[in-house]
Amino acid sequence: xxxxxxAKGLEIWFVTGSQNLYGEETLKKxxxxxxxxxxxxxxxxxxxxKCIFKPVLKSTEEIFSLCQEVNNNADCIGIIAWMHTFxxxxxxxxxxxxxxxxxxxxxxxxxxxxxxxxxxMDFMNLNQSAHGDREFGFIMTxxxxxxxxxxxxWQDKKVLLQIGVWARAVMGWNDWQGAKFVRFGDNMRYVAVxxxxxxxxxxxxxxxxxxxxxxxxxxxxxxVKETAVTKLCDEYAASYKLATSLKKGEAQHQSLRDxxxxxxxxxxxxVQGNYKGFTDTFEDLHGILQLPGIAVQRLMADxxxxxxxxxxxxxxxxxxxxxxxxxxxxGNSFMEDYTYHFENGNEMVLGAHMLEICESIADxxxxxxxxxxxxxxxxxxxxxxxxxxxxxxxxxxxIDMGNRxxxxxxxxxxxxxxxxxxxxxxxxxxxxPLPDMQTGCAAWILAGGAHHTCYSQNLxxxxxxxxxGMAGIELTLINKNTxxxxxxxxxxxxxxxxxxxxx
Ligand code: MN
Numbered sequence: 085x086x087x088x089x090x091a092k093g094l095e096i097w098f099v100t101g102s103q104n105l106y107g108e109e110t111l112k113k114x115x116x117x118x119x120x121x122x123x124x125x126x127x128x129x130x131x132x133x134k135c136i137f138k139p140v141l142k143s144t145e146e147i148f149s150l151c152q153e154v155n156n157n158a159d160c161i162g163i164i165a166w167m168h169t170f171x172x173x174x175x176x177x178x179x180x181x182x183x184x185x186x187x188x189x190x191x192x193x194x195x196x197x198x199x200x201x202x203x204x205m206d207f208m209n210l211n212q213s214a215h216g217d218r219e220f221g222f223i224m225t226x227x228x229x230x231x232x233x234x235x236x237x238w239q240d241k242k243v244l245l246q247i248g249v250w251a252r253a254v255m256g257w258n259d260w261q262g263a264k265f266v267r268f269g270d271n272m273r274y275v276a277v278x279x280x281x282x283x284x285x286x287x288x289x290x291x292x293x294x295x296x297x298x299x300x301x302x303x304x305x306x307x308v309k310e311t312a313v314t315k316l317c318d319e320y321a322a323s324y325k326l327a328t329s330l331k332k333g334e335a336q337h338q339s340l341r342d343x344x345x346x347x348x349x350x351x352x353x354x355v356q357g358n359y360k361g362f363t364d365t366f367e368d369l370h371g372i373l374q375l376p377g378i379a380v381q382r383l384m385a386d387x388x389x390x391x392x393x394x395x396x397x398x399x400x401x402x403x404x405x406x407x408x409x410x411x412x413x414x415g416n417s418f419m420e421d422y423t424y425h426f427e428n429g430n431e432m433v434l435g436a437h438m439l440e441i442c443e444s445i446a447d448x449x450x451x452x453x454x455x456x457x458x459x460x461x462x463x464x465x466x467x468x469x470x471x472x473x474x475x476x477x478x479x480x481x482x483i484d485m486g487n488r489x490x491x492x493x494x495x496x497x498x499x500x501x502x503x504x505x506x507x508x509x510x511x512x513x514x515x516x517p518l519p520d521m522q523t524g525c526a527a528w529i530l531a532g533g534a535h536h537t538c539y540s541q542n543l544x545x546x547x548x549x550x551x552x553g554m555a556g557i558e559l560t561l562i563n564k565n566t567x568x569x570x571x572x573x574x575x576x577x578x579x580x581x582x583x584x585x586x587x
Contacts, residue, residue: 089387091410094133094258096188096251097154097163098122100140101147101171101220110210114168115140117194121238125164130241130248132411133161133255140168144175151179161258162186164247167216168194169209173223180227186254186554188247189224191217191235228585230553252543253550256404263291263360265389265400266353268298269368272393277534280397280484288489289555291360293396298364302371304356305349316344320378324452324468336454336464339374343466346372347379354388361389361403363396366438366460375460377439377467378452381511384418384442391418391536392440397482397489398536404551405480405538406444414541415444419479421535425514431521432499432514435479435539439467441511445541447473455509472513472541474500479515479537480548488582491552492533493545494524494562513539518564527562527571558582 100118102111122137141147154160162185193213224231232250236243271279282293317340320326329336354362362383366375384390389403398418405416422436438457443450450468457465474497481492496515505512517524545561552559558578562571 087387089407089410091132091255093159094161094255095136095159096125096131096133096254097136097138097160098125099138099150099163099165101165101167101176101216102140102142102169103171103175104142106169106209110169111140111142113210117168118166121166121192121194124238125244125247128244128248130244131251132248133251135164136160141171144178147176147179148182151183155182155184160185162188162251162254164188164190165220166190166192167213167220169212170216170219173219176220176223177227180224180229186250186257187224187229187231188250189217189221189231189233190238190243190247191221191233192238192243194238196237196239230556232550232553246546249544249546250550252408252410253547253554255410256408256547256551257554259360259407260400260404261290263400263403264358265291265293265361265363265396265403266357266359267293267295267394267396268301268362268364270295270365270394272365272367275393277483277532278391278393278395278397278536282396284484285397285400285489288557289400291400293400296357298368298370298372301349301353304353305346305372308345308348308352312348313341313344316348317341320344320452324450327451327453330452330454330466339454339464340452340466342373342463343376343378346374346376347382350376350379351383354383359388361399363391363394363399365393366457366462367393369460369462372462374463374465375439375457377465380440381443381468384440385415385444390440390442392437393536395534395536397484398534398538401480401482401491402442402538405540405543408547408551409540409542412542415442415446416538416540416543417442417445419513419537419539421479421537422512426521432516433496433521433525434512434514436508436510436512439465439510441468441470441513443468443470445472445513445539446470446511450511453509467509468511469509470511471501472498472511474498475541477513477515477539477541478543478545478548479539481534481537483532483534485532489555489557490531491548491555491557491559492528492531492562493548493559494518494528494533495545495564496524498541518562519566523566523568524562526568527566530568530571531560531562531575
């Protein structure tokens with residue numbers, strides 16, 4: 085795999101609020117403390133991006149100018165704000181009004197413990213975040229600004245973990261701003277949930293979605309050199325358990341070459357157009373020999389967002405989730421709730437797609453196979469077939485409610501298939517939805533969740549809650565605590581809330 089994803093060069097700025105009331109000596113100490121904290125965040129394993137100290141802010145003008153700098157600096161993706169002393173919050177109004185990047189409010193204190201014997205008024209005046217941060221919190225709440233609040237000593241592992249989760253959500257959010265997604269062909273005909281308002285999505289999320297005729301892609305594929313195809317086929321043979329019929333000199337080797345040609349052409353098209361993800365549809369493949377299978381699986385593994393049948397919302401979500409999880413073990417894939425195992429007491433979902441499950445979630449070396457597809461009327465497509473390892477995971481689905489977007493999350497437990505599936509020609513995963521099959525599936529259906537999702541092994545609900553907060557959209561969660569009664573009420577209440585608060 086050749087990942088196109090990187091967090092290199094991304095920065096979170098560490099911003100400390102104070103005022104001129106305390107004199108030089110105190111402000112010097114405030115700055116020293118902030119430098120120490122920023123440096124420790126900069127090297128913390130839990131935080132995936134650089135953390136940069138910024139000079140202590142003491143006035144309306146300094147705050148406004150810092151917020152301008154944050155907006156204009158391409159490396160800075162968000163800020164951590166901490167009121168070490170008391171920073172009167174009216175000074176923050178104009179700056180916060182223009183701030184366009186996510187903010188984490190860190191409610192911490194330089195000292196962990198009270199210096200019981202030595203505490204005096206100097207200590208009290210220097211370490212005032214207990215009330216300074218409340219003043220700051222008030223103005224953000226008063227201005228109805230979204231932010232994450234993290235409380236605790238800055239060296240506490242739980243605090244570092246929460247900052248890291250937020251920073252990952254910021255990475256995904258930052259990646260969406262100005263991102264381009266391409267659809268080869270339109271939506272699958274008559275399908276509702278995969279369709280939606282692309283204009284509203286661009287306003288809300290910052291990415292654009294546009295369509296190219298499949299013929300434009302076919303032309304790029306046709307142009308691929310045979311030497312490049314041979315090289316990629318060798319790579320397939322080295323990376324996967326290649327089915328005998330696909331090997332050099334065997335009956336279906338030409339199909340492997342056709343698949344490799346599609347991958348090279350598709351990749352070239354995406355690079356040339358600076359696209360971060362794409363969709364295709366089996367209904368519109370004019371000029372393409374096979375429905376792209378292995379090509380899509382490998383492009384997803386390299387970091388491109390993808391979804392089938394023109395589902396641009398899922399493609400964009402998968403891209404964001406891949407960016408959020410840079411450097412983490414495990415993967416994120418396009419997924420579809422495909423078929424059920426309704427054995428009493430052992431109910432589970434078999435998730436798969438026609439072909440396009442991302443190699444990043446494969447348990448072990450995939451096999452590269454060729455089988456008929458049954459729909460689409462094209463040649464048999466080459467695909468990677470594998471199982472997925474057991475463990476905690478989640479499914480996330482972005483849907484368009486007409487007047488807003490909803491991000492729906494179901495926490496699940498993936499399980500090892502008890503028996504072999506020798507005739508199933510696609511990558512697959514078995515999972516048990518939380519809290520149980522009946523409640524999990526009923527809640528999903530009541531919430532209008534799609535059959536397409538991003539299946540994640542390495543992100544948690546916490547990442548997606550922060551992400552939805554940045555986007556200003558609803559997040560509906562189905563987990564071990566969900567009951568249908570509570571879910572129905574939450575959906576009704578949210579309908580009311582978003583009628584009044586949809587910016
Ligand atoms: Mn589908």
